[in-house]
Amino acid sequence: MRILLPLFAALLCGCAPDPGEPAPPAAEVTSAASDAPAIRDAWIRPVPPGARMTAGYLSLHNPGPEPLVVVGVESPLFGSIEMHGTVVEDGMARMRHQETVTVAPGETVRFEPGGLHLMLMQAAEEIPASGTIELSLLLEGGERLDFAAQAGQPGG
C-alpha cells in the first residue's frame, strides 16, 4: 500500500483540470482540528429533467499523518453512489468502478471531469440544478465526513 500511494497520487495529478469548468465558490468542510480532512469545491453536475443519475466532483485534502481511505459515499437524495475513474487512452474513454480512494498524508485528491468522480445513481427525486446537496464520505475506520455540494455547473 505504501508503494502504491505515491503512484496513485501521481496518477491523479496527471488528470488535467477542465479549464471550461472553473473552481466554484467553495462549499467547505472546516474543522477546528488542523488534522481534519478538508473537502472543497464540491459540485454536482446538472442533468436534464427526468435523469436519475449524475456525477459529483470535489477535492479532498488530507493534512493528517495517516493515509485517508474513502470506502463509500452516501446521500439522502441517491440510492446508490459509487466512486469511478474515467481513463482516456488513445482517445477512448473507459469508466471503472473504484472500491476505495486513498489520500496520502499531506496530499489532495481531486475528483474532476474526465477523471475520478462520484457516480450518483437512483435519485429519489428530481436532481436539483441549484442550491446544495447533502453528501457524506465514509472513511475506513467508520468516520463520516458530511459536506454540502453545490448543485449546478460552476461558472455557468
Added chain:
Amino acid sequence: MAGPARGCEIMARMTPANTVVAAILLAVFAAVAGAWFAGRHSAPAQPTSAQVLTTPRPVPVVPGVDHAGKAFSRAELEGRWSLVFFGFTHCPDVCPATLHVLAGARRLLDDLPAQDLPQVLMISVDPGRDTTERLAEYVPFFHPEFRGLRVADEHLPELTRGFGATYGYAPLGEDSYTVDHTTTLFLVDRQARVAAVLPGPHTAEGVATDLYRIIKLENPR
C-alpha cells in the same frame, strides 16, 4: 527638347545624400506595402489541435433517426458542416462534460453566417437504452439546437468504423453496464466526409477556434 533638359536637371540634383534618402524612403514604402499585401493575402491561420485529414473519409450510409423521430440520412450531412460526438445518456462524466464544452463552443461561433454554422450531433453508442425519447430529453438540454441520433445496433459498427471511432460495453456494478467510447470529435464537411478530427481534452475556446479556422480555410476571404 524641354523634356530631356528637365531630366538632366533632376539628375543633376541627385547628390549622393539625396540618393541615400530616396533609397531609404523606397525601402520603407516597399516594407509597408509588402506587409499590407501580406496581411491581405497570407494563408489563413491553421487549426491548433484539430487534425485535418488529407483524404477526407465519406460517412457510411446507414439508417438512423434523430431525437425528434425524424429519419436521418446522409443527405442531412450534405451542404453544411457537422460536428459529431459519440456518447450515451447514461454517461455521467465524459459525455455531459463534452456536451457542455460543445455548447460553449457553439455559442462562441454564434456570429458565423448561418450557412457556415456547424450542426452538432451526438450519435448514441448505447441504442439499447437510448430511445429517441431519452435522447430528446438529454441532448437539447445542453443546447437547443443540438441533435441526438439513434442508429440501431446492427448498423452502429459500420458507422463508427467509417468515422474511425470505437465503442464497447463493460459491466458496471451488479446489473448495469457502461460504454467505453471514443471521445474524439469529428468534423464532417459539406460533402458528408469526415474532414478533421479533434482529439481531447476539449475546451470551448479550442474547439471554436479550430472550427472557425477550418471553415475559413475552406473559403478564405
